[in-house]
Amino acid sequence: MTDAPNPLNCPECDNLLKTEKELKKGLLIECSACGTENEIISLDPLLLSPLEEEK
Numbered sequence: 001m002t003d004a005p006n007p008l009n010c011p012e013c014d015n016l017l018k019t020e021k022e023l024k025k026g027l028l029i030e031c032s033a034c035g036t037e038n039e040i041i042s043l044d045p046l047l048l049s050p051l052e053e054e055k
């Protein structure tokens, strides 16, 4: 068991995202590199959708 529990890549910048939360639809994972919040829109296959944030 050497893999991270839930390896994911940010769709915006390809930074490796990590979460210790249980993956489920609708879970938001914030990218520590670019700050984009990504929502899990599908588990199988695993798909992330970046949330558009107005600044």
Ligand SMILES: [Zn+2]
Pocket: 010, 011, 012, 013, 014, 015, 031, 032, 033, 034, 035, 036
């Ligand atoms: Zn990112």
